[in-house]
Amino acid sequence: MIASYDALSEARKALDTPLFAGLPGDVAVSFEFFPPKSDAMMLQLWDVVQALAPLAPEFVSVTYGAGGTTRDRTHGTVARIISEARLPAAAHLTCVDATKAEVNAVAEAYWEAGVRHIVALRGDMGEPGAPFVPHPEGYQNAADLVAGLKAIAPFDISVAAYPEMHPDSASPEADIDNLKRKLDAGASRAISQFFFEPETFFRFRDRLAAAGIDAPVLPGILPVSNFAQTRKFAAACGAAIPAWMEGLFAGLDTHPAARQLVAATVAAEFCRRLYAGGVRNFHFYTLNRAELSYAICHLLGVRPKAAAAIQEKAA
Structure with a gap:
């Protein structure tokens, strides 16, 4: 009853007052980047890192290309x-097109470089729609990879979750069973694929609870x-784009400043509704841009921290 009352109280507050008034900043945030392809892109990424660093993220992660195509850039x-x-910082690592020995060597190099957190993924083959084929001498899936990483070093491991089901899964139940195997193998948490309506995540959260998953x-x-x-991203991962969103962004391709304002409004309200539903951790896919993620965090009550506090979290 207490949880229901709190949810009702929070919902009433969201309706009766300015949506973001009085938020206490009691959220944790993390950010994802992709490795830059050139020196110019590295300069841009570093500007983004420096802009977001004062928000004291729980961690930031760096993606890893199919078949290890960005391995060196990710590591660097x-x-x-x-x-x-x-x-x-967390490094992504996949099973694609690599032997166990090759993957293990990358993981060992990460540990030597001070990386203690890995986002362990099965990965995709690189071509859109191409079926995943495990390397005959490699890890067979993400759960297998998690177990292998835990045997190398006491990594903190994150894995992927799919509120709308992974495109390769036979059913939502099979998808949740796969997530459970990854967590049982030693993962600490899951990071969800993106989605565009809060109810999608709330329904997924309920299904996880019913399956006994509390990570x-x-x-x-x-x-x-x-x-x-x-x-394009949504089509590749099976995320549904609501019809209202299609209509809202129609006609804005040639108006980048207006599109940015609309994007910020949509994303901020989306996160505020997640907050009203009890969410206190947010992972932002930044696409190596800072402005939108920073603005949303600000609206959620997150404020810059002193450098000493950030370094203490990193230690």
Whole structure:
């Protein structure tokens, strides 16, 4: 009854007062980046890292290309974030097109570089729609990878979760069973694929609870900076784009400033509704841009921290 009363009270507050008035900043945030492809892109990424670092993220993560195509850039980016930005950084690692020995060597190099957190993923083959084929001498799936990483070192491991089901899963139940195997293998938490309606996450959270899964699941937030690009991302991962969102962004392709304002409004309200439903951890897919993620965090009550506090979290 207490939880129901709190939820009702929070919902009433959201309706009766300005949506973001009085939020205490009692949320934890994390950010995802992709490794830069050039020196110019590295400069841009570093500006983003420095802009978001004062928000004291729980961690930041750096993606890893299919088949390890960005392995060196991922490693270099993560190592620099740890050593120079003094942020807790997680490196993505996949099973695609690599032997266990090759994956283990990468993991060992991460540990030597001070990386203590890995986002362990099965990964995709690189071509859209291509079925995953495990390497004959490699890890067979993400659960297998998690177990292998735990045998190498006491990594803190995050895995992926899919509120709308992974496209390769036979059913929602099978998808949740797969998540449970990854957590049972030693993962500490899951990070969700992006989605665009709060109810999608709430229903998923209920299904996880019914399945006996109580590990933290961080909702993945994708602020829409480019709608055409977002549509491609969604098609690849099976995320539904609501009809109202299609209509809202229609006609804004040639008006980038207006599109940015609309994107910020949509994403902020989305996160506020998640907050009203009890969510206190948010993982932002930044696409190596700071403005939208920073603005949403600000509206959620997150304020810059002193450098000493950030470094203490990274230690």
